[in-house]
Amino acid sequence: MEILEAKRYIQEAAPYASINSTCFVASVSYNHSVLKHLVPVYLPTGEAIPTTQAKTMELMYQTNIPADQITLESSSMKFALDDIGGTIDGCKADYDLHFDVGGQVHTESI
Amino acid sequence: MTLKNRTPAAQYGVLIQTSEIEGEYINWANPAQPKPGTKIHPSKDGWVKSPWRTTLQEGGTKENQIIFGPDKARQFRDFLNSTPNDLHRSSEFGFQGSGTTFGGLGQLFTVNQIDSKTGIASDMLDRKFSEIITFSDTDYTASWTENWDIDKTRIESLGILDKNNMFKNPMAGIIPSMPTKQKWNSNDMPGGRFGRNVYECSFFPRNHTSWNHLFMDWSQCGYIKFDGEELIFPKKGTKDIFFVSNSIGIKFTDSVIGDSQLRPGRPYELKRDFHNFSAPNSAIIIHLWQS
Numbered sequence: 001m002e003i004l005e006a007k008r009y010i011q012e013a014a015p016y017a018s019i020n021s022t023c024f025v026a027s028v029s030y031n032h033s034v035l036k037h038l039v040p041v042y043l044p045t046g047e048a049i050p051t052t053q054a055k056t057m058e059l060m061y062q063t064n065i066p067a068d069q070i071t072l073e074s075s076s077m078k079f080a081l082d083d084i085g086g087t088i089d090g091c092k093a094d095y096d097l098h099f100d101v102g103g104q105v106h107t108e109s110i
Numbered sequence: 111m112t113l114k115n116r117t118p119a120a121q122y123g124v125l126i127q128t129s130e131i132e133g134e135y136i137n138w139a140n141p142a143q144p145k146p147g148t149k150i151h152p153s154k155d156g157w158v159k160s161p162w163r164t165t166l167q168e169g170g171t172k173e174n175q176i177i178f179g180p181d182k183a184r185q186f187r188d189f190l191n192s193t194p195n196d197l198h199r200s201s202e203f204g205f206q207g208s209g210t211t212f213g214g215l216g217q218l219f220t221v222n223q224i225d226s227k228t229g230i231a232s233d234m235l236d237r238k239f240s241e242i243i244t245f246s247d248t249d250y251t252a253s254w255t256e257n258w259d260i261d262k263t264r265i266e267s268l269g270i271l272d273k274n275n276m277f278k279n280p281m282a283g284i285i286p287s288m289p290t291k292q293k294w295n296s297n298d299m300p301g302g303r304f305g306r307n308v309y310e311c312s313f314f315p316r317n318h319t320s321w322n323h324l325f326m327d328w329s330q331c332g333y334i335k336f337d338g339e340e341l342i343f344p345k346k347g348t349k350d351i352f353f354v355s356n357s358i359g360i361k362f363t364d365s366v367i368g369d370s371q372l373r374p375g376r377p378y379e380l381k382r383d384f385h386n387f388s389a390p391n392s393a394i395i396i397h398l399w400q401s
């Protein structure tokens with residue numbers, strides 16, 4: 001099974017700083033950038049600041065969070081889930097992006 | 111963890127990102143949401159339809175881990191109790207099963223737990239995934255390693271290739287709706303003329319609007335070309351697109367034209383009825399065609 005889509009990916013994520021009981025800051029490496037990014041991450045009620053990379057990633061993606069506690073700030077990447085590689089529109093948008101900014105290669109019919 | 115270079119190549123609805131890596135390289139793939147219309151079955155939300163995608167590499171290993179987590183225990187159990195043959199084949203799809211979850215490349219290169227060898231042989235396709243790959247019920251993850259060395263004896267023993275070295279469904283069209291970690295290491299890749307690369311390939315025709323449109327209108331297969339052997343590569347549809355994992359040559363019988371070299375990292379369109387790939391180098395060839 002191959003699931004990698006040509007898109008922006010997180011390569012590494014770890015808790016960086018604690019803010020309060022509802023939020024912490026994660027240090028995140030993306031595949032498109034050498035520098036690490038500091039990203040605020042929402043913490044659902046009762047959750048502690050994660051200690052593992054998998055849990056940090058889960059909170060950033062908000063995959064296992066009760067629906068009434070999901071937040072929609074863009075840094076959570078919740079927006080991205082609906083339209084990133086796994087969808088038709090996301091795939092086409094990604095294709096168009098690279099097609100338009102120099103990623104287009106010539107047709108080569110053999 | 112270093113990404114030295116990343117180059118996109120878009121044409122024919124195919125986008126290939128060439129990632130040149132150095133040392134360990136990890137990507138987390140975002141999960142798609144199991145929304146109505148994307149689920150593979152109304153009651154199943156562990157897997158969703160997606161544009162066709164695959165990664166290619168020349169040798170080396172790839173480690174995969176799906177993070178289900180305790181809240182997705184049901185989906186975790188569904189997966190470990192399923193078999194490769196269960197996973198979403200349909201006779202209505204082009205080539206009778208385009209877009210299956212564990213497609214041809216997964217079968218060829220996954221190191222199975224049954225005999226600890228590389229490949230899920232054709233007689234293992236009804237064995238449960240719990241026997242084939244590793245499941246951890248402490249953190250609810252599924253993990254497996256792929257070995258991408260093109261070993262002729264091993265690959266032929268799996269019973270997956272036909273007599274023309276063709277196999278079905280190399281590109282996945284159904285993916286887990288959970289975060290998935292993928293890891294490569296350039297140190298175990300042999301490296302060649304084009305460096306140590308991971309090719310991230312996706313396909314969705316611009317004029318198509320639905321999953322079924324893609325799954326039924328287009329078909330896909332792959333070929334394994336072994337080093338030192340020629341390979342006949344036939345046209346199958348009204349529009350044929352292909353791309354390769356390694357540099358290979360095309361033999362032209364016309365001595366004026368001479369041989370032509372294909373390179374990985376970009377798609378090509380096949381116009382002739384067939385081509386004869388020349389002997390040097392091993393490669394994986396992905397072939398997409400519209401009937």
